[in-house]
Amino acid sequence: MFCSSRLFLGSIACWLPWSELAAQDSVARVWNELCLKAIRRDFPAPTVHARNLYHCSAAMYDAWAAYDETAVGLFHNERASSGDIETARHEAVSYAAYWILRSRYLNAVGGAQTISELTAQMNAFGYAVGSGSVEGTSPQAVGNRCAFSIIENQFNDGSNQLNDYQGLGDYAPVNRPLILQNLGTGILAFPNRWQPLAFDVAFTQNGLIATQVQTFIGSHWGQVKTFSLPEPIDPGPPPFLGAIGDDEFKKNNIEVISYSSLLDPQSSGEIDISPRSQGNNSLGTNDGEGYELNPFTQEPYQKNVVNLADYGRVIAEFWADGPSSETPPGHWNVIANQVSDDPRLTKQFRGQGRVLSDLEWDVKLSLALNGALHDAAIAAWWVKRRYDYVRPITSIRHLATLGQSSDPNGPRYHPQGIPLVEGLVEMVTLESSQAGNRHEGLLPDTVAIYAWKGEPDDPATEIGQVGWIDARTWLPYQRDTFVTPAFAGYVSGHSAFSRAAAEVLTAFTGNAFFPGGLGSQTINAGDLEFEYGPSTNIELQWATYYDAADQAGISRLYGGIHVAADDGPGREIGSKVGLNAFRKAEAYLTGSVLDQFACEVNPSIHGFEITWPCIPGYHYRVEAAPSPNPDDFVALSSSVSYQETTASFLDSTVNEKRRFYRVVRSAP
16 A cells, blocks of 8 residues: 655743843753752652653743744644744743743642742832733743643643643552561562552651652553653563572562671772773773873873762662652753863754854753653553562562571471572571670571661761661661652662763764763762761762763662662663654654655555554645555545554555555644
């Protein structure tokens, strides 16, 4: 069947007047920073905030693109005109962002303060917010149309926004909650599946009161409409205890205990964390040995030797939810903004061609980055829901409750118990439990592990230290009112988010390396929150965006949140997501998405179904002919604009004279 198509075409001072802001940050950056502030005070759901960042970015981009001859809008397309393009864009972008953020954070935690800040910013710009009119050709109307095309058409994207993003009622945990104050987990019927935690008092990582018994946050998120993913990415099953991957399952949990054993700054030794020794990993691994030279300076990287426990504790906290609890998607926006502010960066798309203005750079990078982060949330949560995998807080306690699996003739042997490792995992004997001995105070015939002892009474001045503890009481390096996120482990969302962002930053800037070949972040002595530390200032360093992303992944092992099996596949998913999202964004930024237009024709019992990709704002008409001669085609439908990304038409009155089809597109 013949088918053809016709082708057409860092934080800011938010309340400064526009004239002063114009010399500092672009208007898109202003609204991005306000979005990050709203995220920091809201409930830290990374899925929801990834979606909000994406839609805010898309609305701003569509408003910017309305005044561009090449770029194609994502949710809304029109061709606007103005005698002063810069001024018109500033206003249109502001209205687009304002209405998106207002609609998303009006009823959120801290909503009153957020709305006050958004309104104050509009007032500072001199823009009225009393009317959301979409009529007319003014920049205000253009921005409003861009915002409302998203607000009104994304309620049914699968997020369940109208019901406060709650799960759809088709998920229930198979394991009873783990009461943290009790020993062990009990003998779980489903040790490979997620177990909710039950607290006396629970808080989120940004200090909000949480439910005492966890519910799976975002259990439905794998069904949310994506930016660019055509279908879910299934990495296959993780290793299972008592089934395929039993040895790896146990090894992964031993590794987490080993990381926990390194968190005492008084006994951990030192490590070089410079790019001279760290980074340059293969995708999904930690096999890198660093870099010989900085490619920008052609000089060796300088050593950066720090206390190992300080390093482990710092990355566990730094990457946990972002330095200010803006969740991983927000954290990567912060990193991207820091990169954009670096004077060593030349703002060229893909590192080539003309230098972009700050506004053009920001709206385009923001669309690509947040489109990728939105898709990373969907991809990771699809896997989380599919495999419903256990977290270390459950698996380590469960293994130890069963006993040891190393010595069939030894005490408390169980084939699915925890392996014994001298100096790390040991059986408590009557002798070793006596005063002055290594397992002092622990019960004989139980499993002891050498690990972090838990949050101290006064985290501002004390450290929890490392020592021998009953493995059934083990806690990850987290606040004891938080412990572990309220959703399944496999795959790591941090790993997926981070690698997706790294792929976009690499492709967009045209270089995998941070500007100047070195990115860094300093954490001052005493700035940690879970306990006192670090003992001295620690400067985290990364040569490439990939190195930073990999560190985010491994930080979750230091923090006891994930096992290696969660991390590696998460990175691999993130890579696929990031590359796919960048290609999608590039097609819209450059206008080449218009060249990807082609229809498909498939027979059905009712005739022939013609399907084609849609771009909002453009009009489409189906035509048919007895031959491929362009002059023979006649219209089967009127020209229609679609909001969806695909459309279809059924020709149910097929006759022999209609053997060729085409879809004609006309510009908005």
